[in-house]
Amino acid sequence: MCDTLVALPPATADGVVIFGKNSDRPYAETQSVVRHPGGRHGPGATVRCTYVEIPQAGTTYPVLLSCPDWMWGAEMGANACGVVIGNEAVWTRETLGPPALLGMDLVRLGLERGATARAAVEVITDLLEAHGQGGPCAEDDAGFTYHNSFLVADAAEAWVLETAGRWWAAERVTEGTRNISNGLTIRRRMDLAADGLAAHATDRGYHRGEGPLDFAAAFGAGPADVDPYSRQACGARLLEGQRGAITAESMMDILRDHDSGICMHGAFRTTASMVSELRPDGRHRHWMTGAPHPCQVPFTEARLTDMQTAS
Numbered sequence: 001m002c003d004t005l006v007a008l009p010p011a012t013a014d015g016v017v018i019f020g021k022n023s024d025r026p027y028a029e030t031q032s033v034v035r036h037p038g039g040r041h042g043p044g045a046t047v048r049c050t051y052v053e054i055p056q057a058g059t060t061y062p063v064l065l066s067c068p069d070w071m072w073g074a075e076m077g078a079n080a081c082g083v084v085i086g087n088e089a090v091w092t093r094e095t096l097g098p099p100a101l102l103g104m105d106l107v108r109l110g111l112e113r114g115a116t117a118r119a120a121v122e123v124i125t126d127l128l129e130a131h132g133q134g135g136p137c138a139e140d141d142a143g144f145t146y147h148n149s150f151l152v153a154d155a156a157e158a159w160v161l162e163t164a165g166r167w168w169a170a171e172r173v174t175e176g177t178r179n180i181s182n183g184l185t186i187r188r189r190m191d192l193a194a195d196g197l198a199a200h201a202t203d204r205g206y207h208r209g210e211g212p213l214d215f216a217a218a219f220g221a222g223p224a225d226v227d228p229y230s231r232q233a234c235g236a237r238l239l240e241g242q243r244g245a246i247t248a249e250s251m252m253d254i255l256r257d258h259d260s261g262i263c264m265h266g267a268f269r270t271t272a273s274m275v276s277e278l279r280p281d282g283r284h285r286h287w288m289t290g291a292p293h294p295c296q297v298p299f300t301e302a303r304l305t306d307m308q309t310a311s
Contacts, residue, residue, distance in 0.1 A: 003235050003262045004076075004086035004151040005179040005254065006158045007246040011239070017278040019153050020251040021086035022262055022270045022294065023066060023075035026138050030069045031272040033290040033302060038062040038080065038112070049073065049109075051099035051135045054127070060112040064302055066272045066288055070139040073104030076274045079111040080304060082284045083120050083154050084276045088180050089137070089146040091221040093206060094165030096145045099135030101127060103148030103163075110152065117154040121161050121170055121192070124150060129166050129194065149180050155278040162186050164219040167200060169193045177239035177246070181232035184216035187224065234260030248277045248287065256295040263295050275299060 004021040012018050023031065038061045045056035050072040065077035076086040087103040101109075106124045114120025138144040149162040158173040162184050170192040190197075190213075197215075201207035206218035217224035226233050238254045239246065255273050256263050264270045273294040277285045287299035 001182045002088045003181050003231055005235055006151055006153050007177045008175050011177050011243045012246045017153055017155055018246050018248055018251050019084045019276040020255050021076045021274050022255050023272045024264045024268050025271040027267050027269050029271055031066055032069055033288050034065050034067055036063050049105040050102050054131055057113045063111045066274055071104055073102050074108045075104055077111050078276055078286050081115045082278055083114055083117055085110050085150055085152045088149045089182050090149050090184055092147050092164035092219045093221055097132050097134035100132040102135055117152045117157055117159050120152050121159045125168050132166055151180050155280050167194050167197055169215040179235040184220040186215045188212040188214050231261045248275050251275045252299055
């Protein structure tokens with residue numbers, strides 16, 4: 001059900017930011033690596049996402065995406081500004097809404113409209129509050145629905161953004177390692193949050209109103225403490241075990257790991273994988289599989305030399 005990981009200096013070997021994601025999807029689903037050019041769009045322009053049409057931004061950036069073939073959005077990707085995003089399914093105490101924006105739509109929209117990781121977080125949260133999230137997340141299963149968490153990174157920092165309906169919290173990561181799987185992980189440390197988040201949690205009975213809000217404990221559908229045998233915990237240990245020496249190649253090895261379940265086989269399988277190396281000088285590199293099982297297929301470099309940042 002997906003794992004997204006990031007390592008920042010001093011955890012990396014070369015002082016760069018390393019990002020990785022396995023996209024775990026229904027067995028029969030296919031996923032393709034696609035590019036979309038940026039552009040400028042006039043007043044009144046709209047864009048049709050998977051289920052809903054929304055206003056288009058004035059400027060969009062070129063993007064490289066790994067997309068389930070049936071939907072408009074993307075499981076993961078990068079833009080010409082050096083921003084990368086991956087999302088995760090999460091289940092929360094908030095009601096699952098009608099068809100609206102999918103988490104995968106928000107990945108693509110964040111990349112098309114965000115010139116930095118922080119800007120992409122703001123794009124996603126603004127759109128989430130304006131349009132909501134919801135709708136079937138599998139082509140042939142109308143009952144497969146979920147909310148989303150995101151890991152957003154550029155060459156300077158990363159952000160974990162977790163959502164519950166239209167509510168959200170975000171944590172900034174400036175060094176070391178961080179990973180997300182399929183549960184809420186933000187606790188009392190919130191660098192950004194939806195206006196009125198604590199009051200809403202109190203009104204709904206998620207929070208007693210005493211002390212700082214614990215986002216995962218208040219909004220999560222399950223226990224807030226991470227199971228030590230979960231993919232979330234295993235991913236954190238795999239990152240920690242290579243602290244100071246993490247490279248793109250070692251991130252690929254983590255995505256191939258079977259003991260943790262990160263490389264998934266079965267009714268849900270790792271349908272596609274991505275690793276990115278984000279450098280302060282802008283010489284970013286991205287590798288994608290575009291096919292199932294990173295343990296069986298090579299990561300191929302996806303060059304962005306033909307993609308120019310809009311001025």
